[in-house]
Amino acid sequence: MDSAKKERDATAELLSRIVQVPALSGTEGDRIRLLEEMCSSAGADEVKIDGLGNLLARVGSGKKILAIDAHIDTVDVGDRSQWKEDPFSGRIGEGLVHGRGTSDQLGGAAGMITAAKLLKELDYSGDHTVWFTFTVMEEDCDGMCWKYLIEEEKLVPDFAVSTEPTSLRLYRGHRGRMEIECHFSGVSCHGSAPERGVSAAYKAARSALAIEKLNEELAPDDDGFLGKGTVTVSKLEAHGPSLCAVPDQAMLYLDRRLTWGETKETAIEQVRKALGEDLADVRMPSYAKPSWKGTHYEQELYFPTWKIDSDHPLVEGGVEAYRALFGSEPVVDKWTFSTNGVSICGRHGIPVIGFGPGDENQAHAPNEVTRVDDLWKAAAFYTALPYALDSIGAEG
Ligand SMILES: [Zn+2]
Numbered sequence: 001m002d003s004a005k006k007e008r009d010a011t012a013e014l015l016s017r018i019v020q021v022p023a024l025s026g027t028e029g030d031r032i033r034l035l036e037e038m039c040s041s042a043g044a045d046e047v048k049i050d051g052l053g054n055l056l057a058r059v060g061s062g063k064k065i066l067a068i069d070a071h072i073d074t075v076d077v078g079d080r081s082q083w084k085e086d087p088f089s090g091r092i093g094e095g096l097v098h099g100r101g102t103s104d105q106l107g108g109a110a111g112m113i114t115a116a117k118l119l120k121e122l123d124y125s126g127d128h129t130v131w132f133t134f135t136v137m138e139e140d141c142d143g144m145c146w147k148y149l150i151e152e153e154k155l156v157p158d159f160a161v162s163t164e165p166t167s168l169r170l171y172r173g174h175r176g177r178m179e180i181e182c183h184f185s186g187v188s189c190h191g192s193a194p195e196r197g198v199s200a201a202y203k204a205a206r207s208a209l210a211i212e213k214l215n216e217e218l219a220p221d222d223d224g225f226l227g228k229g230t231v232t233v234s235k236l237e238a239h240g241p242s243l244c245a246v247p248d249q250a251m252l253y254l255d256r257r258l259t260w261g262e263t264k265e266t267a268i269e270q271v272r273k274a275l276g277e278d279l280a281d282v283r284m285p286s287y288a289k290p291s292w293k294g295t296h297y298e299q300e301l302y303f304p305t306w307k308i309d310s311d312h313p314l315v316e317g318g319v320e321a322y323r324a325l326f327g328s329e330p331v332v333d334k335w336t337f338s339t340n341g342v343s344i345c346g347r348h349g350i351p352v353i354g355f356g357p358g359d360e361n362q363a364h365a366p367n368e369v370t371r372v373d374d375l376w377k378a379a380a381f382y383t384a385l386p387y388a389l390d391s392i393g394a395e396g
Helices: 008-019 029-041 102-121 144-151 200-217 264-278 313-326 341-347 372-392
Strands: 046-049 055-059 064-071 096-098 128-135 159-162 176-185 230-239 249-258 281-283 286-288 298-300 352-354 369-371
Touching: 008 029, 008 096, 008 102, 008 372, 029 046, 029 055, 029 102, 029 128, 055 102, 064 102, 064 372, 096 102, 096 372, 102 128, 102 369, 102 372, 128 144, 128 372, 144 341, 159 313, 159 341, 159 372, 176 200, 176 264, 176 341, 200 230, 200 249, 200 264, 249 264, 264 281, 313 352, 313 372, 341 352, 369 372
Parallel strands: 064 128, 064 159, 159 352
Antiparallel strands: 046 055, 055 128, 096 369, 176 249, 176 281, 230 249, 286 298
């Protein structure tokens, strides 16, 4: 605890330097190189960049693997006129670090580098190999980086921690999500005599209202932890041979949030049922964009729901570490947004908890900030967690 507090200003300084090297999804190269240098300076046992462009730093060589993850890409700044100062200043002042990504979620990355340093100073040699993972492209396609790490690099942790912002609370799940494309077809005809044709636009319009109704009918999860799923129309298009014709093609784009027990299959089936014979085709689109290393990797836009039980050994280990450090009980809760947990736990069943500096409501907002004092506290938690898991003999 004291050793982490000594790193208070140094951790804020790390975050400030990271913020000053911008990195949107797919262009993280310069920031990854900076983090590589920082992990080496922290004394990590091994530092490497994988095939996709994720950076991995290892401390320890125990038989179980604990991964502590930060995605290091950010969203863009949006309307620059809404920022009171340079989004990439990384200015430290008023007990805050200022700039894009300070909460979502470069503060977690800075805390991890300090934790690597502290674990080396403590000469950690327990049951866990700790892999600090600095992952890419999360803002575009959450979890794809981890799909790559698990399926291609064969890094399969026993436990994982996401350092996305939790305001130093302990999180154990969040809703999943998916994107759905609904296609409609009609028969075009001259706009002067619409009765000769069949309008794809009207089918899409009826269907949009059916989606509104479907949203109201979605059932909550059994224990109420994650809350209700949602569905909304995020785009509506219709086309025909001219603007003086009945359109023969239309499309609705849906954003679907999935609660516990809802999957891509159940969600698509609901859409088919709600739209009936108006619907010509329903599809789940894919994400495909080369990484900063030029690697082509792809996945469907499906991000499975995940949670672990409140009495799971990983949650118990987290509670134990928190108690030992701060002398109180952590708030155990869930995220509203989505994280790499969709892949690590949702797709691959590896238990995940969340613990991170900064606030979720700062994410993607102008004038983003994070608290300096959250940073060293998060670093202390990442340092204490492997010891806590060792002491309770946690098995994944
Ligand atoms: Zn994030």
